[in-house]
Structures are given as structure tokens and as C-alpha cells.
Amino acid sequence: MDHLDALSFFDADTETSLEEIENRYKIKRTTFNTLLSRTTSDHFEKIYTGYINNIDAAFEVVRVKQKKTLWGKLSLATSEEVAEKVKVKVLKDFVKSDGSFDTEGFKNYGEKYFRIGKFKDAFPLFHKLNSLEPTNIAIKFRVTECRIIYAEMKKLRLEKEKEEKIKLEKERKVELERLKQEKQAELERREQEQKERLRKEEARLEQERKKEEEKLAELQKLEDSLLSGVDGLNMESDSLESALVQQPKGEEGSLLMELKRLEQEIGNSGASYIREESSFDYILKEIEQQEEDKAEKDKKDLEALEAENQNSKKSVAFIDKVEATEEVENKEGFFQATKKRALFLILLFLFISLQFFAFSKKSSNGLLAGLSGLFNKEEVSDFDKIKSEAELLYKDGNYVEALSKFEMALEKLPENEYIKERIDLCKVLLTRQNDINLNNGFDNIGGNNLDPDFAEENWDELEEIPITQDGETPKEKLN
Incomplete structure (x- = not known):
């Protein structure tokens, strides 16, 4: 070569x-x-x-x-x-x-x-x-x-x-399952992160609320102390006035001076109290504004988290839809295959019916011929039996015995073309088995x-x- x-x-x-x-x-x-x-x-x-x-x-x-x-x-x-x-x-x-x-x-x-x-x-x-x-x-x-x-x-x-x-179908299903699991894990991770952020945000708001309560308590204490101071000055002023009425005229000037001083202190205390109260109102308004801003921010964050969650759910729904579509396609393919098999069986049944009709016709012709001495039922029965034995020998590879049986069958029905073809094929196979070049x-x-x-x-x-x-x-x- x-x-x-x-x-x-x-x-x-x-x-x-x-x-x-x-x-x-x-x-x-x-x-x-x-x-x-x-x-x-x-x-x-x-x-x-x-x-x-x-x-x-x-x-x-x-x-x-x-x-x-x-x-x-x-x-x-x-x-x-x-x-x-x-x-x-x-x-x-x-x-x-x-x-x-x-x-x-x-x-x-x-x-x-x-x-x-x-x-x-x-x-x-x-x-x-x-x-x-x-x-x-x-x-x-x-x-x-x-x-x-x-x-x-x-x-x-x-x-x-x-x-x-x-193999490809199995690999595709494994890949889809893997993608689904990854998507589910991603959704769980995001949900966990959202819960963690919400927990931290709630803790932060709780701390701020406590701080605001502490500030309010301090302001309340300051207001109480201012009010108690004004009451004390008023009591002292009243005592001075009563003393002024009771004192002689020589001492009246000094008492009047002391009274004016007390009135001045009361006025200063009142002004200070008013300033403190105004400052307290401003602080309250500022705290309320901060709470409103934080509430608005928390609302936006929650809306964003809900949007992410909806997108994730849509992704999982899409994967489920793809799997459902594929399952429907597989069922349709199985239905089509079933229809084809049914059509094949119908055609096969028609073919067998035609063959049976042809065989019945030949058998009836053979019966008529048998009445004139050319055919009889015993020969047909012997022919079928010999043919079946020959076919079994042929399938087992025993071509010598099969050839002998086919020749015996040909003697029963000399015009049978199928038996003639089988005899020729057995001869060919025997020739090859004998290694004739x-x-x-x-x-x-x-x-x-x-x-x-x-x-x-x-x-x-x-x-x-x-x-x-x-x-x-x-x-x-x-x-």
C-alpha cells in the first residue's frame, strides 16, 4: 500500500x-x-x-x-x-x-x-x-x-x-437548574441585606429618639427652674413692698431702691425665660423637621428595596416560564411523535390488510385449482410448515439446511418467486462461507x-x- x-x-x-x-x-x-x-x-x-x-x-x-x-x-x-x-x-x-x-x-x-x-x-x-x-x-x-x-x-x-x-438535554436541564439556584441564592442574599439595613436603620432611629427625649427632659428641667426662680423673686418683691409700707420714711428710699432692683431682676429673668422658651420652640421645630426628612428618606429606601425585590421575583418568574414553555414543547413533541406512530400503524394495518386480501385471493384460486387436481389443502399446509422451518434455519445461519428446506418448499409451489430468491441467497452465502475467491x-x-x-x-x-x-x-x- x-x-x-x-x-x-x-x-x-x-x-x-x-x-x-x-x-x-x-x-x-x-x-x-x-x-x-x-x-x-x-x-x-x-x-x-x-x-x-x-x-x-x-x-x-x-x-x-x-x-x-x-x-x-x-x-x-x-x-x-x-x-x-x-x-x-x-x-x-x-x-x-x-x-x-x-x-x-x-x-x-x-x-x-x-x-x-x-x-x-x-x-x-x-x-x-x-x-x-x-x-x-x-x-x-x-x-x-x-x-x-x-x-x-x-x-x-x-x-x-x-x-x-x-446528553445535551440533561446538560441543558442541569444548567437551568444551576441558574435557578444561583438566582434564588442571589434573591435570598439581597433579602437578607435588606433586612440587615432595615434593622440598622431602626436601631439608628431608636438612638436618635432617645437623644431627643433626653434633650426634651433637659429643656423641661430648665423651664421648671426658671419658673421656680421667677416665683421666688415675686415672693421677695411682695415681702419688700409689705416692709416698705411698715418702715418709716427715712428707710423708704432704701427699700424703694431694693424694690427697683428686684423688679429689674424679675424683668431680666422674664426676658431670659422668653429667650429660653423661643430657643426651645426653635429646637422642637428643628427636631420635627429632621424627623420628617428621615421619614421621607426611609420611605424612598423602602420603595427602592421593594422595586429590587419585584425585579428579582420577575427574573425567577421568567425562568419558571421558560421551564414551563420547554415542558409544553416537549409534550407537543411527544404528541406529534405519537401521531406519527399512530399514522404508521394505520398504514401498516392497511398494508397487512391488502396482503391478506391478496393472499386470500391466491388461496381461493389455489382452492379452485385444487378441485381440478392441481392443488390441495395438504400441500398448502406442508408448504407453510416447510417454509417456516426454512426461515428459522436461515435466521440461525444454518444455510445448508435452510437451502434444503427451501428446495422442498419450491417442489410444493414451483412458481413461488420468494422461495426462488431465498434459494439464490442461500447459495450466495454458502459460496462466501466456503471462502471462494x-x-x-x-x-x-x-x-x-x-x-x-x-x-x-x-x-x-x-x-x-x-x-x-x-x-x-x-x-x-x-x-
Whole structure:
């Protein structure tokens, strides 16, 4: 195996990095290890094992080439050898100079695609060969191999996609739950902070209230002392007046002087009391104004906290709404899937009814024929019994016994096309099990290429796809 043959196993060229080739190799290796572990057929076990050995050898060639050279670019325009190997051929390329068709070369070209795992390209080639050589069992068997291997690959790919979808769904739910918990924790933290701020604000207001009460008590004491002082002066003035009336005229002047002094003190005390009372009223007004300002500020703070709390509740409600919407979508998806399954079951029931009707019609025809000596009920019963036994042997892989039973069934109903096809298929499988080399020099033919870019094909419809003699590639015919 040369360098370019090795690259063809990984759909690579000389400009593809070794890292990318290694990734493709790992995907193919994992895929065919899984298929190998699932198969119960010795024939397909041999195919999968051979393909695994081929891709291992191809990757080793590429890896060694990477070590020996800097890889570089390879001019496909100037290299005739490379151009010949990478050339995509069409039907007219296999027409010989004498006008005949090179069937053997066309078969080798299809085997090349099969060997490197390009079943999507190999299928139409073998399909065309089957139309050219309808009696060639090896070619017919190649078509069957392409169908079976691709079906297993498709099943494995769908399982992987389902697992990835389930994994992503779980991760999304975990992420939503994490976001919800974080949001809830944030709301609890904010609520705790709000409670702490309110507690501190209440403590501060309580301290200020106590200070104001202390100031009011001091002012009350001052007022009481002033009032008691004025009363004392009034009593002293009254005593002086009474003494003035009782004293002789010589002492009247001194008493009058003392009385004026007391009146002056009373006047000063009254003025001082008025000033103190005015100051006290001013202090009360100032305290009331401060209380109003603080009450207004507290009201604004509470409104801001309530707004934050409402925003937080809206965020939690949004998350709950998203989860509810997703739950509704999941239920709608389940409902749609249920409708599809119901429609499928209805169509299946109709199909079975039609088959039963056709079978009943054939049975009635057979009964009429039996009246004329061509058919009888005992043969129909024997045919069904032999056919069931043959089917069980075929499913168990006992193709020799199955072939014998199918031939016995064919003797009962010689015109049954299904039994004829089963006999041909048993012969093909027995031929392959005996390791008869019908592949014209292609050993270790295996495999498959679980290319992520494979389009989902309806292999039943591909039976009717012809290969034109224009410039379209086999791969393009399947797209």
C-alpha cells in the first residue's frame, strides 16, 4: 500500500494535516469495533476485521510518511501517477477501443470503492454491473453487502445521535437548574441585606429618639427652674413692698431702691425665660423637621428595596416560564411523535390488510385449482410448515439446511418467486462461507466508512437508479 492509497481510506489528500487524519482514523476504528462486537455472522465478522486491519495499515503508512518528509504540497496537475489515482471515472472511460465494454475493469473500479469503505459510491457501480451480468452471484452479493453494512452503520449513527441529544438535554436541564439556584441564592442574599439595613436603620432611629427625649427632659428641667426662680423673686418683691409700707420714711428710699432692683431682676429673668422658651420652640421645630426628612428618606429606601425585590421575583418568574414553555414543547413533541406512530400503524394495518386480501385471493384460486387436481389443502399446509422451518434455519445461519428446506418448499409451489430468491441467497452465502475467491485479487476486502457527512439514503429506491454515461460521479448520483 503506497502513500496515496493510504490517504484514500480517510478521504484525505497531501494537504490534510496528520491530526485531522488521526481523528478520522479514530472515528472509523471505533465504528467498526462496535459493528464487529454486534455482528453474529462469520462472514460480516470477516469483513469488519479485514477493514479494521486495512485502516490500521493505512494509518501506519501515513504516520511513517509524516515522519520522513515535511509533507508539503503535491502538484496534481503535473503528476501523471497522482492524477490517474485520484481520477473519478465514468462509464465511457470503460469503453474499449473496439467498442466493447470493459466489465472486468468496471468491476475492479467498484471493488476499489468497496475496499476503502465508500459503500455509497460502490453501490451504484455494483448495481450497474448486476444489470449487465444478472447471473453473476458475486456481484449480486456485493449489492446485498452494501445494503446490510450501510443499514448497520445508519442504525449505529442514529443511536449515537440519540445519545448525544439526551446528553445535551440533561446538560441543558442541569444548567437551568444551576441558574435557578444561583438566582434564588442571589434573591435570598439581597433579602437578607435588606433586612440587615432595615434593622440598622431602626436601631439608628431608636438612638436618635432617645437623644431627643433626653434633650426634651433637659429643656423641661430648665423651664421648671426658671419658673421656680421667677416665683421666688415675686415672693421677695411682695415681702419688700409689705416692709416698705411698715418702715418709716427715712428707710423708704432704701427699700424703694431694693424694690427697683428686684423688679429689674424679675424683668431680666422674664426676658431670659422668653429667650429660653423661643430657643426651645426653635429646637422642637428643628427636631420635627429632621424627623420628617428621615421619614421621607426611609420611605424612598423602602420603595427602592421593594422595586429590587419585584425585579428579582420577575427574573425567577421568567425562568419558571421558560421551564414551563420547554415542558409544553416537549409534550407537543411527544404528541406529534405519537401521531406519527399512530399514522404508521394505520398504514401498516392497511398494508397487512391488502396482503391478506391478496393472499386470500391466491388461496381461493389455489382452492379452485385444487378441485381440478392441481392443488390441495395438504400441500398448502406442508408448504407453510416447510417454509417456516426454512426461515428459522436461515435466521440461525444454518444455510445448508435452510437451502434444503427451501428446495422442498419450491417442489410444493414451483412458481413461488420468494422461495426462488431465498434459494439464490442461500447459495450466495454458502459460496462466501466456503471462502471462494470471487473478488478477482482483492484480499482483506472490508468495510465501511462511517462518514458523518453520509446523506440518509433510501436504499430500496436505489435499486432503480441507473448510472448515466455523462460526467456525473457515483457519489453525485446518490445525492
